[in-house]
Amino acid sequence: MALPRAARTQRRTRIQEEKEELILEAALEVFATNGFRGSTIDQIAEVAGMSKPNLLYYFRTKEAMHLALIERVLDSWLDPLREFDAEGNPVTEIRSYIRRKLEMARDFPRESRLFANEVLQGAPRIEDALMGPLKSLVDEKAKVIRAWAKAGKIAKCDPYHLIFAIWATTQHYADFDVQVRAVLGKDRAGEGRFEDAARFLEHLFVNGLAVGGPAAGGSSA
Amino acid sequence: MALPRAARTQRRTRIQEEKEELILEAALEVFATNGFRGSTIDQIAEVAGMSKPNLLYYFRTKEAMHLALIERVLDSWLDPLREFDAEGNPVTEIRSYIRRKLEMARDFPRESRLFANEVLQGAPRIEDALMGPLKSLVDEKAKVIRAWAKAGKIAKCDPYHLIFAIWATTQHYADFDVQVRAVLGKDRAGEGRFEDAARFLEHLFVNGLAVGGPAAGGSSA
DNA sequence: TGTAATGTTTACCAACCGGTTAAATTATCA
DNA sequence: TGATAATTTAACCGGTTGGTAAACATTACA
Numbered sequence: 001m002a003l004p005r006a007a008r009t010q011r012r013t014r015i016q017e018e019k020e021e022l023i024l025e026a027a028l029e030v031f032a033t034n035g036f037r038g039s040t041i042d043q044i045a046e047v048a049g050m051s052k053p054n055l056l057y058y059f060r061t062k063e064a065m066h067l068a069l070i071e072r073v074l075d076s077w078l079d080p081l082r083e084f085d086a087e088g089n090p091v092t093e094i095r096s097y098i099r100r101k102l103e104m105a106r107d108f109p110r111e112s113r114l115f116a117n118e119v120l121q122g123a124p125r126i127e128d129a130l131m132g133p134l135k136s137l138v139d140e141k142a143k144v145i146r147a148w149a150k151a152g153k154i155a156k157c158d159p160y161h162l163i164f165a166i167w168a169t170t171q172h173y174a175d176f177d178v179q180v181r182a183v184l185g186k187d188r189a190g191e192g193r194f195e196d197a198a199r200f201l202e203h204l205f206v207n208g209l210a211v212g213g214p215a216a217g218g219s220s221a
Numbered sequence: 222m223a224l225p226r227a228a229r230t231q232r233r234t235r236i237q238e239e240k241e242e243l244i245l246e247a248a249l250e251v252f253a254t255n256g257f258r259g260s261t262i263d264q265i266a267e268v269a270g271m272s273k274p275n276l277l278y279y280f281r282t283k284e285a286m287h288l289a290l291i292e293r294v295l296d297s298w299l300d301p302l303r304e305f306d307a308e309g310n311p312v313t314e315i316r317s318y319i320r321r322k323l324e325m326a327r328d329f330p331r332e333s334r335l336f337a338n339e340v341l342q343g344a345p346r347i348e349d350a351l352m353g354p355l356k357s358l359v360d361e362k363a364k365v366i367r368a369w370a371k372a373g374k375i376a377k378c379d380p381y382h383l384i385f386a387i388w389a390t391t392q393h394y395a396d397f398d399v400q401v402r403a404v405l406g407k408d409r410a411g412e413g414r415f416e417d418a419a420r421f422l423e424h425l426f427v428n429g430l431a432v433g434g435p436a437a438g439g440s441s442a
Numbered sequence: 443t444g445t446a447a448t449g450t451t452t453a454c455c456a457a458c459c460g461g462t463t464a465a466a467t468t469a470t471c472a
Numbered sequence: 473t474g475a476t477a478a479t480t481t482a483a484c485c486g487g488t489t490g491g492t493a494a495a496c497a498t499t500a501c502a
Contacts, residue, residue, distance in 0.1 A: 009478060015469085019479090033342055038258030040459065054480055056461065116341055116396075120334055121254060123399045130403035138404050155428065160405060161421035165390045168397075172389035175337075178344045182351035183359050184381060200382035207376065208429030230448065236499085240449090261489065275450055277491065 004060040020058050022048050024072065027065045032110035035117040036066055036125065066125060070118070073111045074129055080104065081137055081163075086144040090153045094166075094209065095202050101170035102201070106194045112174035138163055154209045162209070169201055225281040241279050243269050245293065248286045253331035256338040257287055257346070287346060291339070294332045295350055301325065302358055302384075307365040311374045312427055315387075319422050322391035327415045333395035359384055375430045383430070390422055 006016050026048035030039045041062055045052045059065040080100040085093055105112055118126050138160065145159035173180060173194065181189040227237050247269035251260045262283055266273045280286040301321040306314055326333055339347050359381065366380035394401060394415065402410040 006479085011477095013469090013478070015479070035256050035259055035338075035342065038256055038342070041461085042459075051481060052460085053462085053482085057479070060461090062460070113341055116337075117256075119397050119400045120337055120341065121256065121259070123403075127399070127403070130400055134400075135404050135406065155424070157424060158417055158421045160409075161418050162425075164393055164397075164401060164404075164418075165422065165425060168389040168393035169386045172385055176340050176385075176389075178348070179340045179351055179355075180385060182344075182348070183356050183385075185356065188381075196379055197382050197385075200379045201386065203376070203378060204383075204386060204425070204429040207431065208425040210428065227449085234448070234499090236449070262491085263489075272451060273490085274452085274492080278449070281491090283490070 002060070004056070004058055004064070006058045016058070019050070019054075023050070023055055023058055023065065024069055027069050028073075028110050028114060031066060031069065032113040032117065035121060036062075037121075063125075069114065070126055070129070073114060074126070074133075077104075077111060077115065078134065078137060081141060084141050084144065086147070090145075090148045090209075091206055094154075094205055098166055098170060098201050098205060099198055101166060102173065102194060102198050105170050105172075105174035106191075109174035109177060112171050116171065116175040152211055155211050157209065166205070169204075173197055223281070225277070225279055225285070227279045237279070240271070240275075241289075244271070244276055244279055244286065245290055248290050249294070249331050249335060252287060252290065253334040253338065256342060257283075258342075284346075290335065291347055291350070294335060295347070295354075298325075298332060298336065299355065299358060302362060305362050305365065307368070311366075311369045311430075315375075315426055315430065316423050319387055319391060319426060320419055322387060323394065323415060323419050323422070326391050326393075326395035327412075330395035330398060333392050337392065337396040373432055376432050378430065387426070390425075394418055 006020075009016070023044065026044045027039075029047050030044045034043070039062075041052050041055055044065065045055050048055065055065070059068065080097060083100070084097055115126075118124075119130075123130055141163065142159035145154075145157075145162060148154050149156045149159075180193065184193060227241075230237070244265065247265045248260075250268050251265045255264070260283075262273050262276060265286065266276050269276065276286070280289065301318060304321070305318055336347075339345075340351075344351055362384065363380035366375075366383060369375050370377045370380075401414065405414060
C-alpha cells in the first residue's frame with residue numbers, strides 16, 4: 001500500500017497529469033510560505049481548488065507531496081551552477097552566474113523559499129540531496145575557480161566561500177523579500193530593485209575578485 | 222483578560238524572573254528550529270522542563286511567547302549596525318561590521334534563524350519592526366555610506382544593496398548552516414569555517430568597494 | 443506558625459490535522 | 473448505450489494542539 005490509488009490505475013490518464021500538476025503548484029505556494037510543518041493538506045487543497053481526500057487520491061501523504069515537489073525543483077534549481085563553464089572567461093562566468101541566480105530569485109521566489117525553509121529548519125527531508133548531488137557539483141566548480149585563481153585570472157580566494165557568497169546575496173532577494181521591500185520603502189521597492197541589485201553585486205564581485213586589488217598598496221585617494 | 226496570571230500578582234517575584242527567562246530560552250530554541258506554526262507549546266514546555274499549563278501561567282498564548290522573544294532579540298540583533306560609525310575609517314568600519322555580524326552568526330545562530338523563519342514566511346508578526354526601527358536605522362547608515370562614496374573614500378555603490386549583501390553573506394552561516402556544513406564536508410566543517418568566511422568576506426568587500434578598482438568603468442551611477 | 447499570595451498540576455475541552463472508508467459520480471470506450 | 477474504470481465526495485477516526493478550570497502545593501511574610 002505504498003502507492004496512491006491514482007498510481008494503481010491501468011493507464012496514466014490525462015486527468016492524472018493535470019491534477020498532479022495542479023496539486024504540486026498549490027503545494028509549492030503553501031510549503032514555500034509556511035514550511036512543511038506549518039502547512040496543512042487542507043490549505044493546499046483550498047489553493048488547488050480540490051477536496052482533501054481528492055489530493056490524497058493522487059499523493060498518499062503530505063510527505064509524498066513535499067518529496068515530489070523537492071525532486072522536481074532541486075534539479076532546475078542547480079542549473080545555473082551547472083552552466084558555470086571552466087573554459088569561459090572567469091569574469092564573464094561569474095557575472096553571468098550572478099545574473100542567472102538573480103533572475104531565478106526574481107522569477108521563482110517560491111522555489112527559493114521552499115529550499116530556504118527546508119534548510120533553515122535543519123533540512124530533515126533533503127539532507128541526502130545536500131550531501132550528495134549538491135556537494136559533488138560544488139566540489140567540481142570549486143576546482144574550476146581554484147584553477148582560475150592559480151592561473152592568476154582572479155584573486156586567490158576560497159572557492160567554497162565565494163559560492164556561498166553568491167548564493168547568499170542573490171537568494172536574499174527571494175527569501176528575505178519582505179525585509180528588502182520594507183527597508184527600500186514604497187518608492188524603491190518596485191521591480192527595479194533587481195536591476196539595482198544586479199548592478200551592485202556584479203560590481204562587488206568583479207572588483208572584489210580582481211587580481212591585485214587597489215587596496216593592496218596605498219590607495220590613490 | 223489580556224494579561225497572564227503571573228502578571229497580575231501584587232509584586233514581580235524572583236520566581237517570575239527566573240521562569241520567564243527559562244521559558245524564553247526554551248522558546249528561542251524551539252521557534253528558531255521549527256518556525257512559529259511548526260512549534261508547539263508542548264515542545265517548548267519540554268525543553269524548559271515545565272508543564273504546558275505552567276508556561277501558560279507566565280505567557281497567555283503561544284503568540285505572547287513569540288512576541289516577547291522577538292522584542293527582546295530584535296534590539297540586540299541590530300546592535301552591530303548601530304555601532305557603524307560615520308567618523309571612522311570606512312574600510313575599518315565595514316571590515317569590523319562584517320566581523321561582528323559573523324561573530325553573531327557563530328555565537329547566536331538561533332536568534333538569526335528566529336528572524337529568518339519569520340521574514341521568510343512573510344513577517345506577519347514583525348512587519349512593523351521592519352518598516353519602523355529597522356528601516357530608520359538602515360536609512361541613517363545608508364546616508365553615511367553614501368557620504369563616504371561621495372567623498373571618494375569608497376567606490377560609488379548603492380548603500381542599501383551593500384547592507385543587504387553584508388547581511389546576506391554573514392547570516393548565511395547561521396541560517397544555512399546545515400547546507401554550509403554539507404557542502405564543506407566533514408573535514409572542513411569545523412569552527413574554522415568562520416575564520417575562513419571572515420577572511421574571504423573581508424577580502425571581497427574591501428576589494429570590491431575600493432575606489433577605482435582594476436575593473437573600473439561600469440560602476441553604479 | 444498561620445495565612446494569604448503565589449505557583450504548579452491534573453483533568454479536561456473544542457478545534458484541527460493527517461489520513462481512511464465506502465459510497466456516489468463521472469469519464470472512457472467497446 | 474451500457475459496462476467498466478477512474479475520479480470525487482461525505483462522513484468519519486484517532487491523535488494532536490492551543491487553551492481553560494479548578495484543585496493542590498508552595499512560598500513569603502506578619
